[in-house]
Amino acid sequence: MGRLPCCEKDNVKRGQWTPEEDQKLSSYIAQHGTRNWRLIPKHAGLQRCGKSCRLRWTNYLRPDLKHGQFSEAEEHTIVTLHSVLGNRWAVIAAQLPGRTDNDVKNHWNTKLKKKLSGMGIDPVTHKPFSHLITEIATLPPPQVPNLAEAALGCFKDEMLHLLTKRRINIQLQQYGGGGVPAGMKHEDGKDETIEKIKFGLSKAIKETGMPPLDKPWEPVGATSGYIGGVFGSFPGSDNGFHYELASLDNEGGASPWGQSMCMAAEHHHGGLHEKVAEEERGGEDSVNRKETRNGESMFNSECSLWDLQSNDLMNPMI
DNA sequence: AATACCTTCAACCGCTGCGTC
């Protein structure tokens, strides 16, 4: 037996809220609080379901909400926490006073993902795209094409954005305007773009001094590469992963914002992974579980936001 | 000026976890 719907869909209004509805909801909540969302629309004289009222209140009407642009500090916090927590928007938003999970999620999806991609950083793993190439290069030749194909699938959207919206043309950058080699042209523009990306990446591997695909990677010292505006150095071991960015902004200058996006703090105590793992194992009591679920106690004075180590940035939850 | 395309973000949907009975 399925669950009952949260409300009778036929009798409720949907879509944009009017100022009058906002006024009714706000004044009702100011007088009676937010207990029992199911009853609130009925008592407040609204033709809405309780869920819709709760969302409108928590995402828009709450008096403590900020509505303006995200600051650089807020963006920094989002990116740092996302690298550790993944898409746990409620926990991330709990660290940003006045911001809702919906705000954070929308800002991530519309701005920050593209910003990171534009800096050559994969927004899912928070590693530079060039690090992926290094990883591909460590594999024996038979595995390389398949992994590269899979990886390109993951980054397709971001790469397409770079290529189309930001007017970056791999064809011109990599081949000095010589054009795409024969056989890359397709009826479908996207397929052609993917072919350009594949060719560009393979070309980049050769030009950046990475080992040829038919030889094993030598993880001695650090090898530098330049892909998509990011210079990286890779000691070779995942555990020791560390890179510094000299990322370029749109004008070609070094961006301090970009430098911070990938850099793990040198110092570490406690660590967030342990806290998150602890949370997922279950807290000591239900109150604690509720607190950590809502992100209210996960980041206390013992574990500063910036006390992350390199491993913390290898988002293990994705 | 008209149209197509893109971006943003409010709102919705379905699922999950928790509390209560």
Next chain:
DNA sequence: CGACGCAGCGGTTGAAGGTAT
């Protein structure tokens, strides 16, 4: 212990406004 109801979460959608052609 299981069923049920509610609140909260993350993913997705679509309307509205902006920008490019």
